[in-house]
Each structure stands twice: as structure tokens, then as C-alpha cells.
Amino acid sequence: xxxGYSQLPELLPVAGIRLASVAAGIRYKGxxxxxxxxxAEDSRCAAVFTRNAFCAAPVIVARQHLAMQQPxxxxxxxxxxxxxTGEPGIQDAQQTCVLLAEKAKCSAGQVLPFxxxxxxxxxxxxxxxxxxxxxxxxxxxxxxxxAAHAIxxxxxxxxGISRIFEAGGQQFNLTGMVKGAxxxxxxxxxxxxxxxxxxxxxxxxLQQCLxxxxxxxxxxxxxxxxxxxNDACVLVATGAKGSARIKSGTADYRNLCEAVxxxxxxxxxxxxxxxxxxxxxxxVRIENGRDSEECLKVAYTIAHSPLVxxxxxxxxxxxxxxxxxxxxxxxxxxxxxxxxxxxxxxxxVRSGAVAEDYSEQDGQRIMRQxxxxxxxxxxxxxxxxxxxxxxxxxxxxxxxxxYRT
Amino acid sequence: xxxGYSQLPELLPVAGIRLASVAAGIRYKGxxxxxxxxxAEDSRCAAVFTRNAFCAAPVIVARQHLAMQQPxxxxxxxxxxxxxTGEPGIQDAQQTCVLLAEKAKCSAGQVLPFxxxxxxxxxxxxxxxxxxxxxxxxxxxxxxxxAAHAIxxxxxxxxGISRIFEAGGQQFNLTGMVKGAxxxxxxxxxxxxxxxxxxxxxxxxLQQCLxxxxxxxxxxxxxxxxxxxNDACVLVATGAKGSARIKSGTADYRNLCEAVxxxxxxxxxxxxxxxxxxxxxxxVRIENGRDSEECLKVAYTIAHSPLVxxxxxxxxxxxxxxxxxxxxxxxxxxxxxxxxxxxxxxxxVRSGAVAEDYSEQDGQRIMRQxxxxxxxxxxxxxxxxxxxxxxxxxxxxxxxxxYRT
Numbered sequence: 041x042x043x044g045y046s047q048l049p050e051l052l053p054v055a056g057i058r059l060a061s062v063a064a065g066i067r068y069k070g071x072x073x074x075x076x077x078x079x080a081e082d083s084r085c086a087a088v089f090t091r092n093a094f095c096a097a098p099v100i101v102a103r104q105h106l107a108m109q110q111p112x113x114x115x116x117x118x119x120x121x122x123x124x125t126g127e128p129g130i131q132d133a134q135q136t137c138v139l140l141a142e143k144a145k146c147s148a149g150q151v152l153p154f155x156x157x158x159x160x161x162x163x164x165x166x167x168x169x170x171x172x173x174x175x176x177x178x179x180x181x182x183x184x185x186x187a188a189h190a191i192x193x194x195x196x197x198x199x200g201i202s203r204i205f206e207a208g209g210q211q212f213n214l215t216g217m218v219k220g221a222x223x224x225x226x227x228x229x230x231x232x233x234x235x236x237x238x239x240x241x242x243x244x245x246l247q248q249c250l251x252x253x254x255x256x257x258x259x260x261x262x263x264x265x266x267x268x269x270n271d272a273c274v275l276v277a278t279g280a281k282g283s284a285r286i287k288s289g290t291a292d293y294r295n296l297c298e299a300v301x302x303x304x305x306x307x308x309x310x311x312x313x314x315x316x317x318x319x320x321x322x323x324v325r326i327e328n329g330r331d332s333e334e335c336l337k338v339a340y341t342i343a344h345s346p347l348v349x350x351x352x353x354x355x356x357x358x359x360x361x362x363x364x365x366x367x368x369x370x371x372x373x374x375x376x377x378x379x380x381x382x383x384x385x386x387x388x389v390r391s392g393a394v395a396e397d398y399s400e401q402d403g404q405r406i407m408r409q410x411x412x413x414x415x416x417x418x419x420x421x422x423x424x425x426x427x428x429x430x431x432x433x434x435x436x437x438x439x440x441x442x443y444r445t
Numbered sequence: 446x447x448x449g450y451s452q453l454p455e456l457l458p459v460a461g462i463r464l465a466s467v468a469a470g471i472r473y474k475g476x477x478x479x480x481x482x483x484x485a486e487d488s489r490c491a492a493v494f495t496r497n498a499f500c501a502a503p504v505i506v507a508r509q510h511l512a513m514q515q516p517x518x519x520x521x522x523x524x525x526x527x528x529x530t531g532e533p534g535i536q537d538a539q540q541t542c543v544l545l546a547e548k549a550k551c552s553a554g555q556v557l558p559f560x561x562x563x564x565x566x567x568x569x570x571x572x573x574x575x576x577x578x579x580x581x582x583x584x585x586x587x588x589x590x591x592a593a594h595a596i597x598x599x600x601x602x603x604x605g606i607s608r609i610f611e612a613g614g615q616q617f618n619l620t621g622m623v624k625g626a627x628x629x630x631x632x633x634x635x636x637x638x639x640x641x642x643x644x645x646x647x648x649x650x651l652q653q654c655l656x657x658x659x660x661x662x663x664x665x666x667x668x669x670x671x672x673x674x675n676d677a678c679v680l681v682a683t684g685a686k687g688s689a690r691i692k693s694g695t696a697d698y699r700n701l702c703e704a705v706x707x708x709x710x711x712x713x714x715x716x717x718x719x720x721x722x723x724x725x726x727x728x729v730r731i732e733n734g735r736d737s738e739e740c741l742k743v744a745y746t747i748a749h750s751p752l753v754x755x756x757x758x759x760x761x762x763x764x765x766x767x768x769x770x771x772x773x774x775x776x777x778x779x780x781x782x783x784x785x786x787x788x789x790x791x792x793x794v795r796s797g798a799v800a801e802d803y804s805e806q807d808g809q810r811i812m813r814q815x816x817x818x819x820x821x822x823x824x825x826x827x828x829x830x831x832x833x834x835x836x837x838x839x840x841x842x843x844x845x846x847x848y849r850t
Contacts, residue, residue: 093779094772094797124765126798159765160799269769346751346837347845354846360529360564364674367499374498392499393531394565432751434846437839440752441759 042313043321043410051184052202052213055238056080056278059183061190064171067119072190076175077114080278085111086247088254090271096123098153101133105149112150118193119157123269132163139169188217195221199310205299207292212239214299218307221314230268240279245288249297250275257304260427262343263315312428317435320352323413325426334371335425341369349432357403359388378419447718448726448815456589457607457618460643461485461683464588466595469576472524477595481580482519485683490516491652493659495676501528503558506538510554517555524562528674537568544574593622600626604715610704612697617644619704623712626719635673645684650693654702655680662709665832667748668720717833722840725757728818730831739776740830746774754837762808764793783824
């Protein structure tokens, strides 16, 4: 069960988006594993993809298609990542686009493929082909909930959220869903996020909005530092309510960004909350750094430290491990005598040594919580950054050691 | 039990070095925890210390003393790291030097202090003071074995090795001991290594010899990426056999380096072999990189990946995880279609995709071994680098989660 999240809330339909989910039998039995997401004509679509050099076949194809024209269909499967499959994998991904395009009367370039699941096995194109008719017949505006379930792999719950925002005096629905349990497991390659609104947005503004939202949400979560070959995040603006296109730099654009940021941050945190074996949801916040870069260096060094993560699992206020992580983060001419470290509001390290008024009981009290903020003050400037992570538990090792057996 | 190492071999005495170990009651009961190592007059001493900005009090003091004059005594305690103790910790470390210097009739600046053990507790200077007389009375050339035991903290066995090397037609003994179980645990702050020979070596040449040896040994091991606040490695040349001083750039210097390199590599590997919870000893070797830097980037990304490490623990030839780690190592314009990956001599990935002749049985056979070489060919140049690491097991989490409870 994810930390602080029990079940999928109601997801609002988005005018101009229809979804269908079917059981294509790609890997799982008795559950949906194929989703078609239909985008109204004149929709604008922005996307960001994994930066892993070994990106999966569908990522290569989706990037190419998106660079040529606006998509009409997203074709998403779980159970098989179509990664590490070489040139045949790319042909498989293209073939699924061709098959859907023929049935849906569009060009293959207007279909973006997405896959998540096991790495290194050929995509069963026949299974997907056989399921397309049923899927196309089932397209509906209220298909979000079923789709959020169908894209799951190792997730323990379906993940999504809706918001309403205003632009030009009109209200718009914004709905997002995500799959991913911890951004880990390149072999269950990993994070896919789909967000759509029924406002109209200029293409460049939409991409800009997505880029800044992802930077402070999906790019700020880490479970074990591994990034996957298939990660993708898509933001669609259908314009299906006939409103004017939102332009960058306007008040409407800021409203859009605020709503998209909120959804991305929420969905990103859900991935950490559902991280494999996680028993704690941890915010690592670095304050008073010289710039963002050094704040992030310190934050990730703490968040990736197996020693800090096992101490979190043990609810052990082992400040020595946090202090040592700060010390080895590679910050130039760090004055350790200015560094302070807090667990929530309890100061554990002040001026580079254990705080005089610190008591083990106070630290223990915070560490027993299932949501914890580790806050480090560097006293070097005004930059602030935060990342979200989880602990390292027995179950993490069990899940990842036993995964293929 | 360490992988491929059962017990301390015989350690050769080094003329000009006398050691004593006593039970000072610093933390442990019923075992030695304090070592004095006496260096003959005219010895030369080289050292490298942790690069962690939060370095411990004894590291600060030892650096200062070594910069001023050649040491006569090394004073080493286990059980308490005297780290995270601020200014009082520095005074404690200095005080132990003063106390030993008074009894040994040298200056306090001729004593180098070293501590390893729990972080954040004041050093019990009184315990050390009370044990000094007995220790000084017990100094002997055959004290290496007892000392290798006395400096242990979480090590499961004492670690050391001896070699003989030739210079100027004369034979010299070279003996080294190390403590450290995995370079992890900044709270049991962590690696200490002491190596000595009875040859005479010029000071600058000795430091140069140690620097290059450490770079390819202690700086090439990793268990979890955490580096400690107390790491130190000392190389002493006593010159007690009255030989001429070895100079840099000579054949004798190369003989010395070869012997020191061999000892450092052996001792470094012993730390990984004894890593907490380790069930596998893994060499990660990157070939045909453009330069050392990018080879090391890829090597450490693989060696630090919790997913690769849990797969190693599970004996699962999960090549997707290795491939994804190569892909996210941040190598500029990496051509993934040239990358090959081997487990020992079994090719698992060729030209960026699973090798056609690869069988799961072959991979499984290698992964079941307790010593494994992961070899990655980048096909970008002639650089080669290797690092040594271990797997990530249930016991790692257990040991590090339960450590203080």
C-alpha cells in the first residue's frame, strides 16, 4: 500500500479525449494491458522522454512521429517494454502504429507508441493487432479510470488525479494518470505519465509548460538512482471547448502551469509513495545553497545513500550518515562549520557538529513517522531545491532480487 | 566470511617498525582496541586521507602534524571515530598526541592520531592515557598480527599481507594491514591502512608511490558509494637496513611501486570481499573507452546500481539492468549500437541488443559463481578501467538498519 495514498480518486473526463482499455494478453492474464487514447483533431501534444542512451524502440518511434506531426492516437501497452530489442523492436513498434492507423483512418505518423514491462523480449504484435477493433469500439470520455489500471506493471495501485483551472474566464478540466513504482527497475521500464486538458494551448507554450513542470516533479524523484529506458510524459491540450489558444507569458498560461505543476508534483510523489518496499516517504530539502546545481548535488547524495536509506528504514536518527553524505557531495569549498541539518523541525546538526540541544528521543520521534523531511542548510546563498525519495528496506532487496524468478 | 579469503597470512616484520596492541576499553570489552606503531628515526612517511569535507578530528590533526615533520609514532584506536565532534574532538585528538609524546620523549607533532568506530561520541581520552604505558612497554617487531586484529571494527577477519621486493641488489620486507568492511558506514568510519617497508625512500618519491597505488586500489573499490570521514592510508619507509634512499624514476622505484601496488590492490579487494552482507566479489571492467574518466563513469554507474547489485545477489543474469546502467552513465554521444557486455567470457549484449548466441543458461552459470567479471566494451578508444564491488543482499539491509539498535 503506498504511503499516504489508498486509491484512485474520481478522474474528470477531458473534452476531446477518449480512452479504451482491453486485455490483449501481452503478458498478464485476466487484466487489461492495452490502452488507446484518442486525441481530438487540432489537439496539441507535448512530450518529454527518458535521457537514457539505451532508450527503448517505442521511445525512438514516438520521438520521430511527434517531430513530424501532431498525433491523433496514443497506443500504450503494459507487460512488454520493447527495449533492448534492436532494429526488429523498432519495426515492431512502427508496425503497431501502422495497424492502428489503418483501422482508425489516420497516418501511422499520427500514432505514438508507448510500452512498459519486461526488457529484451520481442513485442507480441499479433496480440496487439487482434485487440485493436475491440479497443477502438470502446473509446469513451470516461475511460481514464480503466486506463490508469491497464498501464500498471508493478504498481500496487492505479495512480491519477484531476484538477480544474480557469483561463479566459472559462473552466477547464485537467486529468493525469501515471504508472511507475519508484522509477526503478529498468527491466520493468518504468514511468509513463499522460496528462490532458480541454483548453486550447499553443504548441510551443504547451511544451514549455511541460518541461518546467517535469523538471520540478518527475525529475526530482529518486528511489535508487536508476532511470529507465522507456520513461515518457505526455501533455495534451485538446482545445475541444472551442476556446482561444493560450499563449506563453500570459496570466492564462500561468494558471495552466500552476495546474500542470500541481498534477505533475502529485503524480511524481505517488511514484515514490508506491516505491518497491518503501515504508517511508522522504523529502530532502536543501536550503541556502549557492545555486540549484549544488543544492541538487547534496540532495541526491543524501537521497541515494544506501546508508541514509537503511537508517530511514530502521527509524534510526543516524545523523552521522546524513552529515557524511553532505561532506562527500563534492561541493566546492564547503564550510562544514556552517552546515545545519534538521529532521522536520528538530535540529540534529548545528555548525557542523551534533546540536547541543539535540536528544536522541527527539530524533527518534521524527524518524518513526512515515513521512519525514530531511532539511540541510548550507548558508552559502539563496538557492533551494528539494527531491523526494523512499527508504531502503528488506522488501526492496526481496522484490528486486526475486523479480524474474 | 570474506569471499575468497579465510584468515590472516603470516606477516613479515619490517626492520624499524615496532607495534603494540592493548585493550584500552574504549568501546569493546575483552579485546585490543589501541595500537601504537613506532617508526625508526629517519623514517619517511607518506599518507592520503579521506576527501570527505566532514573529515574527522584525527584526520585534521594528522594532516597538520605530517605537514610539519616526519612522525615517530602512529596512535590508532578502534571503537570511536572522534568524528562529528567539532572543536572539542580536535582538542581530544591533540591531547592523545601530547600524552604519548611525553611518555615516548618526542614532540606531540611527531605523533599521528587515527580513530575508527562510532561517529559523534567524544573520544575517551582517559582510557587511552591509562593504556599508554603498557602499550609502550610491549612494542615489538612481530606486533603486526595483533595490530591487524586490534584495528578491526565490523571486519569479520583481520586483513594483511606481506611481500618481499628487491632494490639495489638488496631484499626488503613490505607488510601492510587494513581495516574496513566495504568502505561503507560513515558511522563506523571506516578504512585505515598501514603499509611499511624497511627500504629507504625519498619522501617525495614515497608520496608519489602511495598516490598512484591508492588511485588504482583503494580508490577503485565501492560497496555503496558512501565514503567515510576517517579514511586514511599510510606508507612508511624506515630505511632501517642502512640502504641508499630510493629515488623517483629509477628501476628500484619501479620495483617499490610494483610491490606497493600489489599490496594496495590486494588489501583494497579484501575490503570488498569482507563487505557487509556481500555474497559476491565483482570486477566491473570497462574497455575501449575514450579516456579513463568515461570508463570510470560507466564502471561506477554499474557498480552503484542497486538494481544490478540485487540481480547479482539473486544470481540473475539480468542484462537489461546492466545495459540501462551503461545508458544512463552520462557518456557523451555514446553509440549504443557499438556496446557489448560480457559476464566473464559470455557475451550477453552485442551491438546494443541481446547477443544472438546468448542463452539464459550460460548467463546463469556465470552468475552463480561467487566471483564475477562484468566487462563492457564501448568501442570508442583505448582506455581501460576497472573497479571492484559487491552485491546488495538482505544482510546488507539488516546489518545497516540494525546497526545501532
